[in-house]
Amino acid sequence: MAASSVKPRIKLDKKEAKQGDLVEVKALVSHIMETGQRKSADGKVIPRKILNKFTCTVNGKEVFSADFEPAVSANPYIQFKFKATESGPVVLTWIDDDGSKIVGEDSIKVS
């Protein structure tokens, strides 16, 4: 299964926010996060394959990002907040070691 066909689960704690409110984002994505430390039954090292970068933009502006190492659990979960300033799409992007991307989108309405 190509990484790009994975659909992340994204939940915002509110759909509509007042200016300056904190919006909490929770996101979960299916991924093996292979550490590169494990060995297969025949003694070969299973090559590393993780999502190494996560970015969240709101209305095109980056609000939060993270670099992941192999010590992040399989099916990585991330939770963070952002300050509501303008309405627009909330886009979450994960980048795989192989360069492919997993993208999920939600939106926020700011009044």
Next chain:
Amino acid sequence: MSAFMTRRQALMAGAAAVAAATLGQSTTPALAANNIDEMTKAFTGGAKPEAGKVKLDLPEIAENGNTVPITVSVESPMTDKDYVSDVIILADGNPNAGIATFHFTPASGVAEANTRIRLANTQNVVAIAKTNAGKFYTASKEVKVTIGGCGG
């Protein structure tokens, strides 16, 4: 006062000697066995982080080292002039010290993030925060791990 300090210093020296002796007998290679010192230096550029401002929320005992919930938060006004830009999470007993780095912006509103991590064995987890002014703050917590999370 000075007599009291001398007594305290003597006590501390004694405690340190005991700790050193205990460490000498211990066979666990976990302490600083990985690249945590290099990773810390690469992040801080050699500056010594101050204790405080950082809150690290981890379970005392993690039954499953494959998925240990961690929340890190840093006290900061998070304005354009004064905000926490980066927080690195390190562990001293994993094959690699690095776990994750969070990058915040004033638009984050609050310097707080939560994820789930792997811990190979009982060890210290360290968070170091960097502000836009180039100051560093740190906190650490020991997590006892029942079943390690890096084995095959």
